[in-house]
Amino acid sequence: MMESCNCIEPQWPADELLMKYQYISDFFIALAYFSIPLELIYFVKKSAVFPYRWVLVQFGAFIVLCGATHLINLWTFSMHSRTVEVVMTSAKVLTAAVSCVTALMLVHIIPDLLSVKTRELFLKNKAAELDREMGLIRTQEETGRHVRMLTHEIRSTLDRHTILKTTLVELGRTLALEECALWMPTRTGLELQLSYTLHQQNPVGYTVPIHLPVINQVFSSNRAVKISPNSPVARIRPLAGKYMPGEVVAVRVPLLHLSNFQINDWPELSTKRYALMVLMLPSDSARQWHVHELELVEVVADQVAVALSHAAILEESMRARDLLMEQNVALDLARREAETAIRARNDFLAVMNHEMRTPMHAIIALSSLLQETELTPEQRLMVETIMKSSNLLATLINDVLDLSRLEDGSLQLDDETFNLHALFREVLNLIKPVASVKKLHLTLNLAPDLPEVAVGDEKRLMQIILNIVGNAVKFSKGGTISITSFVAKAEYLRDAKTPEFFPVPSDTHFYLRVQVKDSGSGISPQDLPKLFTKFAQNQARLAARSSSGSGLGLAICKRFVNLMDGYIWIESEGLGKGCTATFIVKLGIPEQLKESKFLVLPKVPGNHVHANLAGLKVLVMDDNSVSRAVTKGLLLHLGCDVTTVSSSSECLHAVSEEQKVVFMDICLPGMDGYEVAVQIRERFAKRHERPLIVALTGHVDKMTKENCMRVGMDGVILKPVSLDKMRTVLSDLLKHRVSFEAI
Amino acid sequence: MDALQLKRQLITFTELLFREGFLDEQFHQLQQLQDEKNPNFVVEVVSLFFEDSERLLNELAKALDQQNVDYKKVDAHVHQLKGSSSSIGAQRVQRVCIVFRNYCNEKNVEGCLKCLQQLKHEYAIVKTKLEALFSLEQQILAAGG
Numbered sequence: 001m002m003e004s005c006n007c008i009e010p011q012w013p014a015d016e017l018l019m020k021y022q023y024i025s026d027f028f029i030a031l032a033y034f035s036i037p038l039e040l041i042y043f044v045k046k047s048a049v050f051p052y053r054w055v056l057v058q059f060g061a062f063i064v065l066c067g068a069t070h071l072i073n074l075w076t077f078s079m080h081s082r083t084v085e086v087v088m089t090s091a092k093v094l095t096a097a098v099s100c101v102t103a104l105m106l107v108h109i110i111p112d113l114l115s116v117k118t119r120e121l122f123l124k125n126k127a128a129e130l131d132r133e134m135g136l137i138r139t140q141e142e143t144g145r146h147v148r149m150l151t152h153e154i155r156s157t158l159d160r161h162t163i164l165k166t167t168l169v170e171l172g173r174t175l176a177l178e179e180c181a182l183w184m185p186t187r188t189g190l191e192l193q194l195s196y197t198l199h200q201q202n203p204v205g206y207t208v209p210i211h212l213p214v215i216n217q218v219f220s221s222n223r224a225v226k227i228s229p230n231s232p233v234a235r236i237r238p239l240a241g242k243y244m245p246g247e248v249v250a251v252r253v254p255l256l257h258l259s260n261f262q263i264n265d266w267p268e269l270s271t272k273r274y275a276l277m278v279l280m281l282p283s284d285s286a287r288q289w290h291v292h293e294l295e296l297v298e299v300v301a302d303q304v305a306v307a308l309s310h311a312a313i314l315e316e317s318m319r320a321r322d323l324l325m326e327q328n329v330a331l332d333l334a335r336r337e338a339e340t341a342i343r344a345r346n347d348f349l350a351v352m353n354h355e356m357r358t359p360m361h362a363i364i365a366l367s368s369l370l371q372e373t374e375l376t377p378e379q380r381l382m383v384e385t386i387m388k389s390s391n392l393l394a395t396l397i398n399d400v401l402d403l404s405r406l407e408d409g410s411l412q413l414d415d416e417t418f419n420l421h422a423l424f425r426e427v428l429n430l431i432k433p434v435a436s437v438k439k440l441h442l443t444l445n446l447a448p449d450l451p452e453v454a455v456g457d458e459k460r461l462m463q464i465i466l467n468i469v470g471n472a473v474k475f476s477k478g479g480t481i482s483i484t485s486f487v488a489k490a491e492y493l494r495d496a497k498t499p500e501f502f503p504v505p506s507d508t509h510f511y512l513r514v515q516v517k518d519s520g521s522g523i524s525p526q527d528l529p530k531l532f533t534k535f536a537q538n539q540a541r542l543a544a545r546s547s548s549g550s551g552l553g554l555a556i557c558k559r560f561v562n563l564m565d566g567y568i569w570i571e572s573e574g575l576g577k578g579c580t581a582t583f584i585v586k587l588g589i590p591e592q593l594k595e596s597k598f599l600v601l602p603k604v605p606g607n608h609v610h611a612n613l614a615g616l617k618v619l620v621m622d623d624n625s626v627s628r629a630v631t632k633g634l635l636l637h638l639g640c641d642v643t644t645v646s647s648s649s650e651c652l653h654a655v656s657e658e659q660k661v662v663f664m665d666i667c668l669p670g671m672d673g674y675e676v677a678v679q680i681r682e683r684f685a686k687r688h689e690r691p692l693i694v695a696l697t698g699h700v701d702k703m704t705k706e707n708c709m710r711v712g713m714d715g716v717i718l719k720p721v722s723l724d725k726m727r728t729v730l731s732d733l734l735k736h737r738v739s740f741e742a743i
Numbered sequence: 744m745d746a747l748q749l750k751r752q753l754i755t756f757t758e759l760l761f762r763e764g765f766l767d768e769q770f771h772q773l774q775q776l777q778d779e780k781n782p783n784f785v786v787e788v789v790s791l792f793f794e795d796s797e798r799l800l801n802e803l804a805k806a807l808d809q810q811n812v813d814y815k816k817v818d819a820h821v822h823q824l825k826g827s828s829s830s831i832g833a834q835r836v837q838r839v840c841i842v843f844r845n846y847c848n849e850k851n852v853e854g855c856l857k858c859l860q861q862l863k864h865e866y867a868i869v870k871t872k873l874e875a876l877f878s879l880e881q882q883i884l885a886a887g888g
Contacts (some may be wrong), residue, residue: 626792626827633776634786665826698826720769720829723776 008076008085013344023077028038033067042594055109058102065095124336146174149305160311164196167304171279172198175293178246178283181236183276185255186209192276193237208232214250221273224251224297226289233278246281247289251301253277256309277301301503349404356397363390403556413563416470417590420451424485427465431473439478447486451510455588460560464568467553467583468516475712476520479578488513488584509586511566519578523570531570532558614639616730618657621651621676622696627719631663631696635725648676655680661733665719666708667694677711692733696721746886753879759848760876765869769832789873796866799824803859807852817855818847823861835865 044056072088117352127262148565151168154163168180183192194206206213214231227234229245252274279297281287367387375383406680417443435442464481474483488511525532532554561568564585572579618640622628628644635642643659645651655662662680666673677693693702694715695708708716715727760766775782801819806817812827825840837863 078841624823624826624830625787625795627830629788630773630776630830631786633773633781635778636781637778699827719826720772720832722772724767 008082008625010082019077023074026073030067030071030074033063033070055102055105058098058105062095062098062102065091065098069095085352094729139292143296147296147299147303147499150174150300152304154300154307156305158311158314160308160315163304163307163311167277167300168196168198168664171297171300175281175296176281177279177281179236179278179280181233182253183208183233183278185273185275188588189273192233195275197236198617200236206236218250218276219252222252222298224249224289224294224301224695227278229280233276234280236278245283246285246287248274248278248280249289249294250278250534251297251299253301253308254305256305256312266319270639277304293322311558316668345404349401353401353607356401357394359536360390360394360397364394399553400555402616403559415457415588416457417453417455418589420454421446422481423458423462427462427469428483430466431469435473435481436490438473438476440473440476441480443482445482445484447484449487450512451487453587453590454510454512455590456585457560461585461587464557464560464583464585465514465516467557468583472516472518472520472579476518476578479519481516484515484517486513487511507589509588511584512587513582513584515580515582517578517580522575522577522579523572524575525572529573531566557583563655616640616660616734618642618661618663619651619655619659619691620644620663621646621648621673622663623647624665627665627696631721632722634723635663637723638730639728640730648672651676652679652683655683655691657684657691661692661694661730663694663696663717666697674707674711677708677713681712694729694733746883749879749886753876753883756879757878758862760872765823765872766839767832767834769829771832773831786877788831789877792827792833795827796824796836799827800859800863800866803862806856807859809847812850812852812855814847814850825838833865833869835863836869838866 015124040056040060044053069088069091072084072091075084076088141190150167153166157163157166162525164182168182171177172180177198179197181194181198182196184195185191186193190210191207192210212232214227214234218225218227225251227248229235229248231248234248253276255273255275277297281289292710294392325436363388367383367390367586371380371387372706424444424446430443431442469481469483558568561583564587566585567584568581570579570581616639618635620628620631620635622631622644623646625646632642632644645654651662651664664673664676673695677695680693681690692714693712694717696717697704697706697714698719705716715729715733718724721729757766759772773785773788802820803817803824806813806820821840821843825837825844828834828836828840839858843855843858843862846858
């Protein structure tokens with residue numbers, strides 16, 4: 001029986017086979033559809049990064065529902081209930097809804113997903129680029145390192161050969177070159193000679209002319225230039241490889257001798273000398289010159305140039321130093337020889353000085369003695385001639401010896417206090433006889449402000465004045481000779497004729513100016529400059545008289561004047577018009593105030609009244625019995641009341657206010673006369689009670705004098721003392737004591 | 744011989760002594776110091792000199808005879824002798840003393856010994872001469888001059 005059921009009839013008749021296939025397919029589809037989400041979930045769970053989970057969920061739902069649909073479809077192949085149909089419908093509806101939603105979602109999602117892909121690609125490209133740049137930087141850094149290392153190697157030596165050899169070796173190593181060669185310009189500059197190579201030990205002197213086009217090309221640029229391997233500079237060894245010789249690069253190396261240069265701008269001079277460095281890559285390696293390698297080569301070439309210049313400069317300076325050392329040695333030798341010569345000369349002079357003067361003096365002395373005896377007129381004449389000649393000879397000898405001592409500076413002035421007025425008077429006295437014979441009138445003018453006493457070398461000053469006045473007398477036949485002398489004031493000192501002479505008077509010195517005018521034969525203008533040169537004689541003057549001097553007189557005068565910080569010059573209006581000789585010398589002002597209290601052998605015995613010495617109580621301390629007795633006798637003779645002691649202790653014991661003067665010998669070894677003086681001074685506080693203390697000593701020198709002054713002694717006397725000296729000293733002592741009390 | 748001749752002899756002798764350098768100006772000074780108050784001044788001083796010199800010469804001989812010569816002491820003695828001789832004007836003796844002192848400074852024992860010999864020699868001579876001088880003077884006095 002056919003029941004009416006709510007079953008739905010399938011659309012098509014049940015075809016068993018097709019049905020079966022569909023049935024199976026649906027089953028598998030459902031299976032797949034159910035497993036896909038499971039797989040998705042599983043893998044998504046595994047991956048950490050997946051931002052679109054909702055999409056997955058939707059997709060999963062869509063797939064599950066699709067699967068469910070197909071699964072449920074399985075039941076519709078046969079007769080199925082309405083429930084199944086309902087379920088099937090709801091499943092389909094649901095699936096439709098979800099799939100539409102998913103479809104809509106995907107519109108948004110897919111562009112995003114695609115863009116992710118683009119970004120990924122972009123990043124990959126960037127990474128590749130960075131990689132490339134890293135590679136580049138690394139290469140550059142390595143190059144830099146190589147350059148530094150090369151430079152260090154090159155610059156660690158200052159030897160030219162080492163520099164060049166090292167360069168080639170290091171370059172060869174760094175760049176893995178097959179061959180590296182250096183061509184240096186020859187002396188002529190017309191050829192390049194192969195000087196160094198990397199692998200050949202002793203390069204045979206290959207030369208190439210310097211004006212090849214390839215060489216010019218390289219020399220004209222400061223960059224490394226690729227050249228053909230077949231060019232003459234590159235063909236230095238037989239081809240090693242079978243196919244292709246490696247690429248060749250050449251660079252110029254400037255050879256400089258400049259000491260300072262900027263690396264970046266070599267001055268482009270046309271006369272520059274260059275060397276050529278040729279670098280060859282290994283054959284058959286298909287390697288190419290990279291930019292950074294070329295840069296390396298250029299930098300190295302520059303460094304080499306610098307290093308070579310330094311080496312050249314060093315060579316130069318070493319040579320200069322060696323030369324200097326040689327010169328120094330030679331100079332030293334010359335100096336020592338000169339010193340030896342001077343010493344020998346001085347020794348000779350010293351000996352000759354004495355040796356020559358002794359017989360001279362003997363001759364002069366004996367001839368003068370001879371003159372005193374009874375002589376016939378002829379004999380007298382002969383003796384006079386002998387006298388004159390020997391005097392002249394003595395003067396000559398003295399002059400020569402003086403001059404040679406003056407010349408090498410060994411002459412020193414003997415400065416002492418002397419009477420200036422007296423000096424001039426003596427000059428006058430000496431010259432008067434000669435002058436009167438020649439009927440010359442002598443006048444002497446001393447300025448009123450000319451000091452009476454001065455400090456200087458009296459003997460030599462006299463020599464200067466005598467020489468000049470003597471010349472004036474010698475070269476005049478009549479008329480007047482006037483000697484004027486005054487203190488040179490500042491205005492007069494800046495004379496137009498003495499432009500180089502700037503004397504400066506001071507408190508301790510003054511400048512004496514002496515002018516000697518004669519009306520004699522004069523001097524022609526051309527002879528004026530020669531006057532002070534030794535041995536040069538004035539021709540006119542020679543003719544004017546018979547006798548001759550050594551010609552040294554004025555030269556010696558000039559030297560002496562110079563030694564005295566002065567200046568001497570001669571003026572003449574011409575021949576026959578007389579001449580004027582003037583000189584200025586520096587003299588010291590004597591320290592009269594200091595010396596007044598201190599008596600040391602008063603040279604200028606004044607006309608003072610001798611004080612009354614009778615009964616003067618004096619004490620004499622001397623350990624030498626003879627000296628003591630003599631001094632005592634002296635003082636007794638002068639009328640003093642003398643007490644004698646022989647030791648310092650006795651002296652201190654015996655000294656009292658009664659004694660007015662104490663004489664003590666201070667050159668006693670052991671006994672300290674100074675100490676006694678100090679003690680006496682201390683004992684007698686009041687000045688007028690204190691006895692005057694005078695030192696007796698066998699020698700008076702500056703130190704002794706200073707020591708005496710220091711301890712406060714009142715005088716120093718040189719033993720042995722003469723009667724007059726003692727009298728004068730005592731009088732002066734007493735006189736000054738009185739004057740002290742008046743202060 | 745009468746006083747006048749003796750006096751002339753004295754003068755000649757004295758001049759000789761001066762010329763030959765045995766005595767110098769200082770001796771003359773000593774002679775000037777002799778007066779009525781001090782009639783025998785010269786003789787007294789010269790006798791003192793003889794005593795002093797003999798003592799010093801002995802000391803010097805002793806000092807230089809030592810193994811280790813004490814040059815300071817030697818120098819001190821020579822200094823004394825120099826002082827005495829210069830006080831009476833015994834020029835030659837004084838000169839030798841100066842040279843002696845130089846050798847002392849150089850610590851040259853050979854030189855010192857040489858100088859000592861010279862000193863003794865010179866001293867002997869000057870002593871003889873002075874004694875002769877004095878005896879002449881005595882004779883003059885005796886003859887009534």
